[in-house]
Structure formats: C-alpha cells, structure tokens
Amino acid sequence: MSANEDLIKQITAEYFNSVHEQLGPISKEKNRYVRHINTDNPELKRKAADMLASGEAEFEFDYPLNEEEKSMYTASMIFWLLGMDAMADKMSSAVIKSIVMRVNTGEYVKKITSIATKAHLKKIASKPRNPHHDEAVKIMRNTWETYPHVSCNKMKQAVINHFKDKAGVGNDALGEWIKAYGLKPDRKPENKPFCLVL
Structure with missing residues (x-):
C-alpha cells in the first residue's frame, strides 16, 4: 500500500470520526425543538401538524439547513405530533446525517483531491x-x-x-x-x- 493510500485512509477515518462526534450534539438539538411544541392535548398536536404541513408555521434552525433538509425536518415533527415516533426518529436522523455530511464533505473532498493532485504531479516529475x-x-x-x-x-x-x-x-x-x-x-x-x- 502506498503512502498516499495510507493518507487517504487516515483522512477518511478522521472524517467519519468527525461526523460521528457531530451527530451527538445535533441529536440533542432535535429534542429542544420537540420540547418547544410538546403538548399532551391531541387536538393541539393535530392543529400544529396541520400548520406545519401547510407551511403556516416554521421552525427556526440553528444549523444551516437547505430546503430539502427543512422539509424533511418538518416532516419528522409532523410524524412526531401524529404519534409516529419511530418514523419521526428515522426522518430526523436522516436530516442530521444530511447536515453533517453536507457541511463536512467539501473539506474531505478538498483533502483527497489535494493528495491525488500531489501524487499525480510527483509521478510526472519523476519521469x-x-x-x-x-x-x-x-x-x-x-x-x-x-x-x-x-x-x-x-x-x-x-x-x-x-x-x-x-x-x-x-x-x-x-x-x-x-x-x-x-x-x-x-x-x-x-x-x-x-x-x-x-
């Protein structure tokens, strides 16, 4: 295995460790939003779900969500309000992963591209x-x-x-x-x- 392959493996491992570390705090952030609309009244839950579905109500997010992530997160809250906790958790987990991957992937790709470019130039220079x-x-x-x-x-x-x-x-x-x-x-x-x- 070449030194470049070792370096790419190391950077990949660091990247996924970073993603894993970031998922914890963001998952806790989700609970803050849930508590914000928490109520035991089924009628109010249904009304809140309808408002979210129609776009009358929106969340303010601390993280930079794109439109798709906002829609998915809103859907997870609607699922939660309707009592579909398992589906709500799956959907919010998908949003969290999407955020972390999107935010971190650019830096990861830059590092890998840099290694590949240097290896290519080194190969050319050695000829x-x-x-x-x-x-x-x-x-x-x-x-x-x-x-x-x-x-x-x-x-x-x-x-x-x-x-x-x-x-x-x-x-x-x-x-x-x-x-x-x-x-x-x-x-x-x-x-x-x-x-x-x-």
Missing part, C-alpha cells in the same frame, strides 16, 4: 522530461542486442547523430540513461561497423 528519452533508450537497447560489440562512446555518438536535428539528446543525458537502465555492451567492445537498430 524523464526529455521528449526523446524513450526512443533513445529503445534504440540503444535494440542496437546492443543486435551489435553487442559496440562501445558506449560509439553508441552515444551514433545516437547523438541520429537526434542531431532534435535538441536535448546529449552525451551527458545518454550516459545517465545508459547507467540508469543498465545498458552496456555484452562483451568487450570491438572496432567493427554497426547501424542503429530503430
């Missing part, structure tokens, strides 16, 4: 920047397979001549690539003619 790198390495590898007697210096000079109209392929770069990929003649160099294998 050779020379546009002729892959072709030059392939040519040297193929040529040494066909002509194992060619010396490193002759190989470098031949590849430089091949790319003479294209900037960026020089003696130092070729030397680094030969070393990095373990390219070299398989036997003692000899002074024999050869052609680059493209």
Whole structure:
C-alpha cells in the first residue's frame, strides 16, 4: 500500500470520526425543538401538524439547513405530533446525517483531491522530461542486442547523430540513461561497423 493510500485512509477515518462526534450534539438539538411544541392535548398536536404541513408555521434552525433538509425536518415533527415516533426518529436522523455530511464533505473532498493532485504531479516529475528519452533508450537497447560489440562512446555518438536535428539528446543525458537502465555492451567492445537498430 502506498503512502498516499495510507493518507487517504487516515483522512477518511478522521472524517467519519468527525461526523460521528457531530451527530451527538445535533441529536440533542432535535429534542429542544420537540420540547418547544410538546403538548399532551391531541387536538393541539393535530392543529400544529396541520400548520406545519401547510407551511403556516416554521421552525427556526440553528444549523444551516437547505430546503430539502427543512422539509424533511418538518416532516419528522409532523410524524412526531401524529404519534409516529419511530418514523419521526428515522426522518430526523436522516436530516442530521444530511447536515453533517453536507457541511463536512467539501473539506474531505478538498483533502483527497489535494493528495491525488500531489501524487499525480510527483509521478510526472519523476519521469524523464526529455521528449526523446524513450526512443533513445529503445534504440540503444535494440542496437546492443543486435551489435553487442559496440562501445558506449560509439553508441552515444551514433545516437547523438541520429537526434542531431532534435535538441536535448546529449552525451551527458545518454550516459545517465545508459547507467540508469543498465545498458552496456555484452562483451568487450570491438572496432567493427554497426547501424542503429530503430
């Protein structure tokens, strides 16, 4: 597992722990609203439910609810007023989860996006920047397979001549690539003619 995957798992765990911690206080907040309209009179409960359903009465919320969350929360209060406590609890729990997820998801996505972007840029930066790198390495590898007697210096000079109209392929770069990929003649160099294998 890569360090980036570990970091993403850690951030994800922190995010869900944060969501879990925030659900407790918000759940208690729900009870404050319930107590606000609490009454034992069934007629008043029914009238309050009708007022909420018609939009004549609304709650003031301490948390930033969107329209969907306001509607769901109002529905949970109507369920409660009508004696459907289990459904009221499910609905208000859904609202609470929605609030917490909406408020926290943006920060979570920013962190994950940042990690992914950094990993992508690091991968790009680790690759050779020379546009002729892959072709030059392939040519040297193929040529040494066909002509194992060619010396490193002759190989470098031949590849430089091949790319003479294209900037960026020089003696130092070729030397680094030969070393990095373990390219070299398989036997003692000899002074024999050869052609680059493209």
